Every structure is written in C-alpha cells, then in structure tokens.
Amino acid sequence: MRLATFQPQLGDHCETTTLRNMIHHAGVGISEPMLFGLGQGIDFQYWDAPDPGRGAPMLTGRIEPAQLSRNACSALGVELREAQAPDPASAFATTMELLDAGHVVGVSVDIFHLDYFSSRSHFASHYIALYGLDDSLAHVVDTDQQGGARTLPAESLRRARASSEGFLPSPHLYLYVEQLPARLTTDTDAVLREQIWSAIRLTAERMTGDRGLRLGLGALRRAASEIAGWNDTLAPADEVVQGVGRFWRFAGTGGANFRKLYHAFLIEARQLYGDRELDRFVEDFGHVRQQWDQVIDMLMAYRGADEGRKQLEAVAARLDAIADAEQAVFEGLLVPATERAGERA
The missing domain is CATH 3.90.70.10 (Cysteine proteinases)
Structure with missing residues (x-):
C-alpha cells in the first residue's frame, strides 16, 4: 500500500x-x-x-x-x-x-x-x-x-x-x-492570523515562568552552572563535550535548531500580520540564534588537554548570557501578545 x-x-x-x-x-x-x-x-x-x-x-x-x-x-x-x-x-x-x-x-x-x-x-x-x-x-x-x-x-x-x-x-x-x-482549507491565512498571538502568549508565559531546574530557562541556567565542571567529571571529556555540540547542531534536538525555527516563525508571523510590533523581536531572536551557534562552535572545538576548564567556563558564561537574552525576548513578547490575544478573545 x-x-x-x-x-x-x-x-x-x-x-x-x-x-x-x-x-x-x-x-x-x-x-x-x-x-x-x-x-x-x-x-x-x-x-x-x-x-x-x-x-x-x-x-x-x-x-x-x-x-x-x-x-x-x-x-x-x-x-x-x-x-x-x-x-x-x-x-x-x-x-x-x-x-x-x-x-x-x-x-x-x-x-x-x-x-x-x-x-x-x-x-x-x-x-x-x-x-x-x-x-x-x-x-x-x-x-x-x-x-x-x-x-x-x-x-x-x-x-x-x-x-x-x-x-x-x-x-x-x-x-x-x-x-x-x-x-x-479555504482561508488558511485567516486561521493562522487568529492563532499566532495566542500561541506566542502561551509560549512566553511558559518561558518566563519558574518551572524549577529541569524545565525552561531555569534548566538552561542549571546547565550553564554545571558545564564548567564537565572537564573534571566526565570521561572521556573530549568525546562527551564535543558529542553534545554535535548533538545540538545535527540531531535536531539542540538549542540552535529550535531557535532557528522560532526565529523563522516570528518572521512569518510579521509577514502575515504586517505588524511592526514584531520587528524588534525578530531582530533580538536572530541574535539569540547566533549566540547558540557560537556556543556549539565552542563545544565542538573543545580540547580538554588544552585549558579545558577555561574553555568550558567560557561556554557557561555564554549560556548564562543566552538565558538572559531569551528571558528578555519572551518578557518583551508577553506584553503585546497578551494585548493582541485579548483583542481576539
């Protein structure tokens, strides 16, 4: 069949x-x-x-x-x-x-x-x-x-x-x-326009909420706090750390891939609405995506024998900066999303 x-x-x-x-x-x-x-x-x-x-x-x-x-x-x-x-x-x-x-x-x-x-x-x-x-x-x-x-x-x-x-x-x-x-099937764009701001609001509420150390930005900050120690706690460190970088870049599950998709979603949402309110968030999230790519480059270039702890401390600092940047983007998005979703309720 x-x-x-x-x-x-x-x-x-x-x-x-x-x-x-x-x-x-x-x-x-x-x-x-x-x-x-x-x-x-x-x-x-x-x-x-x-x-x-x-x-x-x-x-x-x-x-x-x-x-x-x-x-x-x-x-x-x-x-x-x-x-x-x-x-x-x-x-x-x-x-x-x-x-x-x-x-x-x-x-x-x-x-x-x-x-x-x-x-x-x-x-x-x-x-x-x-x-x-x-x-x-x-x-x-x-x-x-x-x-x-x-x-x-x-x-x-x-x-x-x-x-x-x-x-x-x-x-x-x-x-x-x-x-x-x-x-x-007959008016696809109209259906999308009715749902986009609501989806953004729900996402922003979840991403800015405190969900502990396993989910959301709290989990990202937890990973940042632990990653500097991988040089001493993981064996073989080179293989494991570089493997995380490859996984994030190529496996589809890592940060950069999903930040790329969400950035593209915001661009498409702006095109559908013609809403200039989204301009700065498209730009800001583009920077977030770039920072994720930089972290992955750093992980894939990791060599434990060559000042490995300092390399991972730099990765940890970048992940902390990413968490701050994502927090700011989603807090910013939550304001117009709440307003626009309320207008359509």
Whole structure:
C-alpha cells in the first residue's frame, strides 16, 4: 500500500516535518516554522544522564514529544489521533488500515534501527511520516538532513517502532490527522492570523515562568552552572563535550535548531500580520540564534588537554548570557501578545 498522490514535504526537525506531511496530504500547506510556533515548541529541558560521570545530561531545546503536535493541531482546529499498538503485528495491521484510508501516518522510532541513519546510538524519540508499507518495504519522510523521502526494509521499520531503548521510547506509537476543517482549507491565512498571538502568549508565559531546574530557562541556567565542571567529571571529556555540540547542531534536538525555527516563525508571523510590533523581536531572536551557534562552535572545538576548564567556563558564561537574552525576548513578547490575544478573545 502506497499513497499515490503523496508529495513529500521537507523539514529540519523530525516531529514538525512529520506533522507538516500529515497536514499537507490532508489538504493544507503550512510551513514547518509556523507549525513549530503554533505548537509552542520552544523550550529547554534538562534530563539527568543515565550513567553520570560517563555521559552528559540530555539537554533539549523543545517541549515533550507529541505535545508540539497536539498544541499545533488544537490551534488549527485539526483533530489529531494518537495511540499505541500493543505489538508489532497490530502496529502493522493498523498502519495498513490507515494508509488504505488515505492517511499519512506519523510513527515514533528508535534511530538505531533505521538503516539509513549513520548514528549507532539509541534515540527512541524520533518521528517519521509513513506513506507506504508492505511486507518488504516502507516509504517514509525523514528530515532533510536524513535525505527526506526514503525507502527502507519493512523489518528495519518494525524494529525501530518496537524499540524500548534510548531516550523517551514509545513503542508502536502512531498518530494521524482526520479530515481538516473546511475553513482551514479555504482561508488558511485567516486561521493562522487568529492563532499566532495566542500561541506566542502561551509560549512566553511558559518561558518566563519558574518551572524549577529541569524545565525552561531555569534548566538552561542549571546547565550553564554545571558545564564548567564537565572537564573534571566526565570521561572521556573530549568525546562527551564535543558529542553534545554535535548533538545540538545535527540531531535536531539542540538549542540552535529550535531557535532557528522560532526565529523563522516570528518572521512569518510579521509577514502575515504586517505588524511592526514584531520587528524588534525578530531582530533580538536572530541574535539569540547566533549566540547558540557560537556556543556549539565552542563545544565542538573543545580540547580538554588544552585549558579545558577555561574553555568550558567560557561556554557557561555564554549560556548564562543566552538565558538572559531569551528571558528578555519572551518578557518583551508577553506584553503585546497578551494585548493582541485579548483583542481576539
């Protein structure tokens, strides 16, 4: 079974790429940054390392998996269905039924089992859009970095979906969208304009709120306070620190990637509204994105044997500055967002 009219939509991040493909096939073209912004996707989260001393904590720049899709679909009035099949046979059968009904199916997978992935680490919180499947082959859309539309052995997909290893596994999780609301298909820009300021307000409230040391800017400041000590506490420090830099830059989960998406969302929002109120926030968030890229450059250039602690102290100072900059941007956004969202209530 393969969807004959399907047209792959490329993207930078796995979940927003998957959601974009599901919604586009259902009848509406919405950009990945817009879906990310409506999904209130930006965040910072600190997850303790499973093996302290040998690995860094998992530091992610977004909200929890699937919550982004729920938020975006709620804003758009789209009915998102999600469930977990009990076993591989049921997962296969349900997927075939959904494809036969004309749905693109989003599935969570462990990248370790995807034969086109170069990573040999388990990461089970990855999403791909499935648009074709039979007993031998699966047709999927992954991120642009992973080649976009790919064909892989059905057995590879089966193992990837069934995995319970790696970060936040959800074996046999699948999601799809029902028929889209008529107004979304006929007057897409109007629907977006009605929802953008509300999504910005909710995001700004969350990002400026005190959510402890695991979520939000408190978590970012916690990471900054600890990172200078990695030179002494992690082994091998060179490999682990550079690995964090590579993860943030290339894995799709790091700070710079999501700051890039949110910056693009603000640009698109400004274009849709013609609202000069957003000009300074577009500029300020562009600077935030640049600072994240600089931090990643510093991490990837880290050499512990060559004044490693000083290098990581510089990284920590830059992360503190980023936290301050993000706090200022979201506090600033909260004022017009509260006013504009109230006008539309």
